[in-house]
Amino acid sequence: MVAIKDLPVEELYLPGHRLCPGCGPSIAIRMMMKAAEKNTIVTTATGCMEVGTTLYPYTSWLVPWVHTAFENTAATASGIEAAYKAMGRRSSEQRKINIIALGGDGGTFDIGIQALSGALERGHDFLYLCYDNEAYMNTGIQRSGATPHGASTTTSWGGKKIPGKPEWKKDLIGISIAHGIEFAATASIAYWNDFITKVKKALDVNGPAVIHILAPCPRGWRYEDKDTLKIARLATQTRYFPIYEFNNGKYTLNIKVPNPLPVEEFLKAQGRFKHLFKPEYSNEIQEIQEFVNKNWDRLEKLTTL
Amino acid sequence: MMSKFPTYKEVPIAGNIYDPGKLVYKTGDWRTFKPVIDHEKCIKCYICWLYCPEPSIDRTKDGGVEINYEQCKGCGICAAECPVKCIEMVKG
Ligand code: SF4
Ligand code: SF4
Numbered sequence: 001m002v003a004i005k006d007l008p009v010e011e012l013y014l015p016g017h018r019l020c021p022g023c024g025p026s027i028a029i030r031m032m033m034k035a036a037e038k039n040t041i042v043t044t045a046t047g048c049m050e051v052g053t054t055l056y057p058y059t060s061w062l063v064p065w066v067h068t069a070f071e072n073t074a075a076t077a078s079g080i081e082a083a084y085k086a087m088g089r090r091s092s093e094q095r096k097i098n099i100i101a102l103g104g105d106g107g108t109f110d111i112g113i114q115a116l117s118g119a120l121e122r123g124h125d126f127l128y129l130c131y132d133n134e135a136y137m138n139t140g141i142q143r144s145g146a147t148p149h150g151a152s153t154t155t156s157w158g159g160k161k162i163p164g165k166p167e168w169k170k171d172l173i174g175i176s177i178a179h180g181i182e183f184a185a186t187a188s189i190a191y192w193n194d195f196i197t198k199v200k201k202a203l204d205v206n207g208p209a210v211i212h213i214l215a216p217c218p219r220g221w222r223y224e225d226k227d228t229l230k231i232a233r234l235a236t237q238t239r240y241f242p243i244y245e246f247n248n249g250k251y252t253l254n255i256k257v258p259n260p261l262p263v264e265e266f267l268k269a270q271g272r273f274k275h276l277f278k279p280e281y282s283n284e285i286q287e288i289q290e291f292v293n294k295n296w297d298r299l300e301k302l303t304t305l
Numbered sequence: 306m307m308s309k310f311p312t313y314k315e316v317p318i319a320g321n322i323y324d325p326g327k328l329v330y331k332t333g334d335w336r337t338f339k340p341v342i343d344h345e346k347c348i349k350c351y352i353c354w355l356y357c358p359e360p361s362i363d364r365t366k367d368g369g370v371e372i373n374y375e376q377c378k379g380c381g382i383c384a385a386e387c388p389v390k391c392i393e394m395v396k397g
Contacts, residue, residue: 004351015359015376016330022380026358034355059325192355218380226381226394229356 002196007034012062019052022225024215024232025104025131026052027189032100032129035199038063040098041080045073045107048138048217049131070111074119077101077126098203099126105146106136108212109170120179120208127202128210130172133217141220145170148240149291150284151272153220158275163284168291176210177246183209185245185254189216190232194243194254201247214241222271234266239296244303251302260296263289329376332359336379338394340372346391353383353392 012033019026025048033040043066044050050067053060068076081099088095101119103112108130116128135153136142143156149168152158156165176184183205187195195213202209216231218224223231235241236255240263243255264285267273276284317323342353347369354362354370361376362383372383384392 004355007355009364011360013360014326014329015361015373016328016332017359018330018332019358021335021358021378022382023358027356027382030358030360031355055330056320057322058328058330059322062325189356224381226385228358228380228382229386 002035002193002200004192007196008037012038012040013053014060014062016058017053017060018055019048020217020219020225022218022228023048023052024189024217024228025049025133027228028129028131028195028213028215029053029102031189031192031196032102032199033063035196036098036100036203039096040064040100041066042100042102043068043073043076043080045101045103045112046070047104047107048133049102049104051138070107072115073101073103073107073112074115074126074128077128078119078122078124081124081126099124100203101126101128103128103130104137105130105132105134106144108132109145109172113175116210117175117179120176120181120210123181123207125205125207126209127199128176128208129199130210130212131215132172132212133215133220134169135217135220137217137220146172148288150267150276150288152275153272158272163276163281164273172212173210173244173246179208181208181210182206183245183247185211185247186241186243187211187213188232188236188241188243188255189213190229190236191243191255198245220272222274223269227269231266231269234261234269237261238263238266239292240266242296242299244299251299251305253299253303257296263292331375332378333361333373333375336377337396338379338381339374339377339397340379340381340383340392341395342370342372343391343393344369346389348389350388352386352388356382356386358382 013030041064135147141153143153150164152164158164173184185198239260244253361373
């Protein structure tokens with residue numbers, strides 16, 4: 001746990017970036033830098049955070065930062081870590097640095113998953129942070145492996161033929177844990193304390209760690225800019241996005257939701273689910289609710305292991 | 306904005322930036338509504354400061370908060386999240 005007053009006032013992530021007003025991922029990344037502080041190297045896959053924060057000759061980053069292609073941010077982080085290890089062997093000075101690989105949901109769930117899997121398997125000492133805004137937003141809202149069932153995107157249009165994206169979201173944390181890593185967790189920008197604590201924990205792990213943070217996007221999810229945190233809270237309070245961690249074999253649900261709101265409350269606040277409220281798709285909301293219930297039960301069982 | 310564009314010979318290899326933070330692009334003119342803080346009512350909890358996506362809320366020497374209008378894009382998150390509702394969004 002951290003107190004807001006103990007967070008560094010100094011900014012390592014600067015304004016002037018061209019991210020949309022009310023950007024959820026931007027909030028996530030700024031909090032990440034408050035947790036990681038100065039001795040950090042960040043590498044970022046192509047995506048909103050990369051195109052928005054580093055338009056030459058401007059940059060928002062006051063720490064060393066490397067842009068990589070969509071697919072290989074985890075590979076770049078592996079290389080940075082290996083280089084530091086080699087340099088450490090050659091000099092007497094040993095420095096502890098944080099290495100963070102940053103990718104959006106497209107760069108993580110789809111395009112970057114091979115590099116991520118390789119880096120986790122090789123056991124590099126780094127944090128992989130996936131900021132999930134549930135579609136390829138920077139190229140104009142195309143569906144990704146992280147887009148939820150029923151969401152309308154430009155490539156899964158909720159109309160007469162399909163009720164938005166027909167498939168369900170991938171389980172990134174499940175995939176990560178299956179590599180036998182020590183620490184993996186979900187987080188949300190609405191629960192800053194939990195998130196910042198997790199970043200600190202993940203950086204302390206000797207080996208790879210993965211954090212998957214839900215970061216709403218006003219453009220792609222279609223809600224008013226000011227509601228980013230409200231939507232993020234609803235995602236967790238409806239149990240749609242459970243916040244849990246896996247630490248050394250033990251699962252913990254960090255945000256308990258004893259009285260969940262119906263998932264409808266989360267869906268109806270966003271334009272991307274608007275079509276689900278038409279009579280022809282009346283069964284969809286029920287299906288999503290069942291999925292949410294099942295997933296929560298599964299996680300609750302895991303916490304008793 | 307830069308006064309002149311450098312030639313290709315002056316651009317560092319791979320577009321490296323050696324003095325980050327020197328150039329800051331102004332985003333304040335994106336705004337339609339601007340947040341105005343009622344400092345009498347502010348309890349200095351820093352929630353707005355932590356949630357501003359830019360960031361364009363500065364911490365002041367006296368322990369309070371101040372909006373940086375050169376950068377604020379007017380998203381309204383600070384006004385929505387302030388627990389005592391002492392930030393108002395006004396036109397301009
Ligand atoms: S309106 Fe948005 S950009 Fe402006 S200070 Fe508030 S949170 Fe920051
Ligand atoms: S959120 Fe409101 S009360 Fe808290 S520091 Fe900001 S203006 Fe003051």
